[in-house]
Amino acid sequence: MTVSHSLMFIAILGLVISLTNAYDPSPLQDFCVAIDDLNGVFVNGRFCKDPRRVNPEDFFFSGLNIPGNTDNQVGSNVTTVNVDQIPGLNTMGISLVRIDYAPYGQNPPHTHPRGSEILVLIKGTLYVGFVSSNQDNNRLFAKVLHPGDVFVFPIGMIHFQVNIGKIPALAFAGLSSQNAGVITIANAVFGSNPLIYPEVLARAFQLDVNIVKELQAKFGSI
Structure with a gap:
């Protein structure tokens, strides 16, 4: 195999591997209804409810x-x-x-x-x-x-x-x-807990520090 063919083979192999890794793995079960019971199976940030205890309400919201x-x-x-609101949305x-x-x-x-x-x-x-x-x-x-x-x-x-x-x-x-x-920009910037130093935001937004303090007083209470 020539050098050029070897490089082409390596490039194609790398592309195939990257595409393979770009997809989520196939589900190993029908569903994973979220539950707070720590005795369940931990999947994607939640514990799974025993499938035998799953009911229509787990997939319903009104x-x-x-x-x-x-x-x-x-x-x-x-x-x-x-x-x-709908535990059945888990995963x-x-x-x-x-x-x-x-x-x-x-x-x-x-x-x-x-x-x-x-x-x-x-x-x-x-x-x-x-x-x-x-x-x-x-x-x-x-x-x-x-x-x-x-x-x-x-x-x-x-x-x-x-x-x-x-x-x-x-x-x-x-x-x-x-x-x-969700991150609401004004609330996050001017209403963080604890508050960001007003001098930092005054320079970042090119505002008078007293205006920043007024905004923090407003958003910090929301």
Whole structure:
């Protein structure tokens, strides 16, 4: 075998191995219903319920028809249906949310560290978008959505939704994680526990330190 053929073989072998490792392993059981019982089998951050004790309630949730209370500072409410509400979602890599928006309310800039999001607007008009990473020059990808429109927010990207209409808006979103998590930017930066030194944030955001302290007083109590 010539040197060039050897290098080609090594390259192809490396590609095959990398593609093989890019997929999740096949499930070894039908489901892994999450349970707090420490005597179960530990899988993906949760213990599995004995399959013989699994019942339909483990895969069921009721209440997404009920509007969330949007009488708050941001004018929105997120009703989450993840593994905490449906134990049967454990290891499935999916979850769901209902988002209600008051007129001109918003779901403020935030990220999901463990999942991408696909959102469909049911009622109202939303201005939505996400910002790419520093590596991509923090480009804004934004659209105005009308009922029936769909928008995708990639995993980890800072994104937002704003109701730009005079009537309440309603959207549903799916996430590619059983527990995608959420980091609301303003709350995390100005409301951390304990608080970040005001001087650090003043320099980072090019603000007067007293303004930072005011923001920390506001978000630190949320």
